[in-house]
Amino acid sequence: MASLPSLLLISFLFSNFASTPLAYSLQGYTSKPDVTGIVPKKTMNVIDSCWRTKSNWAANRKALADCAVGFGKAAVGGKYGVIYVVTSPYDDPVDPKPGTLRYGVIQTTPLWIIFSRDMVIKLKNELIVNSFKTIDGRGAKVEIAYGPCITIQGVTNVIIHGISIHDCKPGMAGMVRSSPTHVGKRGGCDGDAISIFASSNIWIDHCYLARSRDGLIDVIHASTSVTISNNYFSQHDKVMLLGHSDGFTADKVMKVTIVFNRFGEGLIERMPRVRIGYAHVANNRYDEWKMYAIGGSANPTILSEGNYFVAPDNHSSKQVTKREASNWKNWRWQSSKDVFMNGAYFVPSGYGSCAPLYTRVQSFSTAPGYMVPSLTSNAGPLRCFVGKPC
Numbered sequence: 001m002a003s004l005p006s007l008l009l010i011s012f013l014f015s016n017f018a019s020t021p022l023a024y025s026l027q028g029y030t031s032k033p034d035v036t037g038i039v040p041k042k043t044m045n046v047i048d049s050c051w052r053t054k055s056n057w058a059a060n061r062k063a064l065a066d067c068a069v070g071f072g073k074a075a076v077g078g079k080y081g082v083i084y085v086v087t088s089p090y091d092d093p094v095d096p097k098p099g100t101l102r103y104g105v106i107q108t109t110p111l112w113i114i115f116s117r118d119m120v121i122k123l124k125n126e127l128i129v130n131s132f133k134t135i136d137g138r139g140a141k142v143e144i145a146y147g148p149c150i151t152i153q154g155v156t157n158v159i160i161h162g163i164s165i166h167d168c169k170p171g172m173a174g175m176v177r178s179s180p181t182h183v184g185k186r187g188g189c190d191g192d193a194i195s196i197f198a199s200s201n202i203w204i205d206h207c208y209l210a211r212s213r214d215g216l217i218d219v220i221h222a223s224t225s226v227t228i229s230n231n232y233f234s235q236h237d238k239v240m241l242l243g244h245s246d247g248f249t250a251d252k253v254m255k256v257t258i259v260f261n262r263f264g265e266g267l268i269e270r271m272p273r274v275r276i277g278y279a280h281v282a283n284n285r286y287d288e289w290k291m292y293a294i295g296g297s298a299n300p301t302i303l304s305e306g307n308y309f310v311a312p313d314n315h316s317s318k319q320v321t322k323r324e325a326s327n328w329k330n331w332r333w334q335s336s337k338d339v340f341m342n343g344a345y346f347v348p349s350g351y352g353s354c355a356p357l358y359t360r361v362q363s364f365s366t367a368p369g370y371m372v373p374s375l376t377s378n379a380g381p382l383r384c385f386v387g388k389p390c
């Protein structure tokens, strides 16, 4: 850590042109359509209302770490570390330079990583993130794009917030540093935007994810305690894979919360596709899909709750659900409080409760589906200015 403090002293100015303060309703989920049937336009969801209304977010960034809900609630990221400032988009996978993103994410100590300015980071190989890191894009427009993207492997407590990860490409086999003392030979990566492998306590919030070679987010190899929230997904085939393969029974431990995301234009399938473990898919907005929205194989358990599904016009693709097996009658898949538009329909199966059985701190009240367009209206990275609410 000896080389870090000098970086921490870097002060920088964010552009501070006026943005209109937004008048948000803080009534939570009590808002009902008024007599005209119009739902109040802005209702902040429970994650956002925990921090977004505060104008001192830039001086108090770590407050974000307390705002997750669902299975990833305990992800502290770099909450107990110092601030590390990325000042350069440059990348060296083997010998990362201070001031680059890779130099920050490989450290063994907790770090809260922020960005001095807008930047497009084209990585030369996969970015291997170590435990107890937050990548916090607030206050800058940060893109990780056009090269290999993010690998979260064999670690805990990672938060990724407010960045765009798009047009990710496969990584070549070669040497990549994963800690200050370890450079390893990597076999190459598939071109996922975010690959979560054998990891836990992970929270992905307010990111933009699009157009990558493989998946946008994979949660595999017995990863668990994950929340994926407030993200904007678009223009992609296989959006989200939860569970490695039908035979990988260690994924039985997998618990993932997918909440307040917007599945936007140009998506085809896997929002998500689940194997073996458990997914709570709540209060997400689905603008369309080409094949299906929620699918799976190998007896996963899925609760679809309070989502807003708009089916595509194609009469053959109105079904939300898809099972990749013939013998699925006992799989527990249930729909509750969902809103179905344009002919969308969910085929439930199985008996018994699909409830997420959250602990008290993980739990949140799922809003009725009709409120989802409002609750997800700011999905994706937010434009945040110092001294103003985001």
Ligand SMILES: *[C@@H]1O[C@H](CO)[C@@H](O)[C@H](O)[C@H]1NC(C)=O
Pocket: 290, 291, 314, 315, 316, 317
């Ligand atoms: C409609 O959906 C079906 C089933 O997913 C697909 O095979 C077909 O190609 C789609 N048609 C169009 C015009 O997209």
